[in-house]
Amino acid sequence: xxxxxxxxxxxxxxxxxxxxxxxxxxxxDRSAFGVLVERYAGVARRVARAVLGNPEDADDxxxxxxxxxxxxxxxxxxxxxxxxxxxxxxxxxxxxxxxxRTVRRVExxxxxxxxxxxxxxxxxxxxxxxxxxxxxLAELPERRRVAVVLFDVEGYSHAEIAAVxxxxxxxxxxxxxxARRRLRALLADxxxxx
Amino acid sequence: xxxxxxxxxxxxxxxxxxxxxxxEPGDATPFxxxxxxxxxxVRIASWDAVLARWARPGxxxxxxxxxxxxxxxxxxxxxxAPRPSVYDALxxxxxxxxEVEIVLASVIGN
Numbered sequence: 001x002x003x004x005x006x007x008x009x010x011x012x013x014x015x016x017x018x019x020x021x022x023x024x025x026x027x028x029d030r031s032a033f034g035v036l037v038e039r040y041a042g043v044a045r046r047v048a049r050a051v052l053g054n055p056e057d058a059d060d061x062x063x064x065x066x067x068x069x070x071x072x073x074x075x076x077x078x079x080x081x082x083x084x085x086x087x088x089x090x091x092x093x094x095x096x097x098x099x100x101r102t103v104r105r106v107e108x109x110x111x112x113x114x115x116x117x118x119x120x121x122x123x124x125x126x127x128x129x130x131x132x133x134x135x136x137l138a139e140l141p142e143r144r145r146v147a148v149v150l151f152d153v154e155g156y157s158h159a160e161i162a163a164v165x166x167x168x169x170x171x172x173x174x175x176x177x178x179a180r181r182r183l184r185a186l187l188a189d190x191x192x193x194x
Numbered sequence: 195x196x197x198x199x200x201x202x203x204x205x206x207x208x209x210x211x212x213x214x215x216x217x218e219p220g221d222a223t224p225f226x227x228x229x230x231x232x233x234x235x236v237r238i239a240s241w242d243a244v245l246a247r248w249a250r251p252g253x254x255x256x257x258x259x260x261x262x263x264x265x266x267x268x269x270x271x272x273x274x275a276p277r278p279s280v281y282d283a284l285x286x287x288x289x290x291x292x293e294v295e296i297v298l299a300s301v302i303g304n
Binding site: 030033034037038041042045046049050055058059062063066067070071126129130131133134137148149151152153155158173180183184187 | 208
């Protein structure tokens with residue numbers, strides 16, 4: 001069995017691979033673009049959902065961002081990682097959509113969820129926890145939401161998130177910390193109730 | 195639960211997993227298909243497209259340059275002969291001395 005790649009080398013190979021995919025996509029290779037879309041669909045949709053809340057809006061924003069990235073591929077610097085470059089476009093697309101969209105009536109949450117009502121089974125419990133987390137996330141400032149999702153869910157570094165959000169690295173650390181404190185408190189309450 | 199350190203540099207697996215589940219967008223296949231279908235309609239800015247975009251301004255600029263060059267050349271060739279200076283007029287030997295004398299004589303005679 002081949003030795004596993006050291007993390008840095010593996011990351012470098014992945015980056016070269018992506019730079020190659022981007023070059024091919026920019027030259028009109030739709031299959032290369034397809035690979036990039038498949039690779040980043042999950043994170044792009046999650047980031048957009050963290051900003052917008054509504055999954056349909058989030059998918060529309062993620063799609064717009066992917067297409068916008070396709071058009072701007074010639075502006076991408078292949079020496080830098082592709083993910084943060086793309087996610088910056090995604091975050092901007094989601095923010096633009098949130099600003100543009102008309103104020104919609106927010107669906108009231110199930111009273112059982114907000115009051116910690118009965119939880120008939122694990123699936124329902126998980127759904128309820130998800131609902132609570134999304135609610136808590138929605139209460140956070142937008143930048144904080146994206147920062148904590150990129151850091152704790154997607155595993156991006158503070159520096160990469162700083163590039164995505166266009167803010168200093170120290171501010172990213174602070175945003176992640178504040179978001180975590182809020183979300184951890186919520187999870188702790190949930191555990192106690194359970 | 196332990197309070198997180200202010201600037202913890204490691205991802206928090208508990209928060210991360212809970213958030214991942216909360217934000218899970220579901221099956222990516224329809225989304226990817228939709229994006230790729232729309233991408234087929236998008237034109238990438240290739241070099242010929244860039245050239246095409248610049249063709250009209252390029253032609254207009256070339257016409258302007260040609261007009262300007264024509265104007266300058268025309269002005270240079272059609273320029274009047276330099277006027278003689280006062281020195282030339284008074285001291286230089288006249289080209290047709292007889293005629294000048296006739297003119298002067300007629301003026302003095304009057």
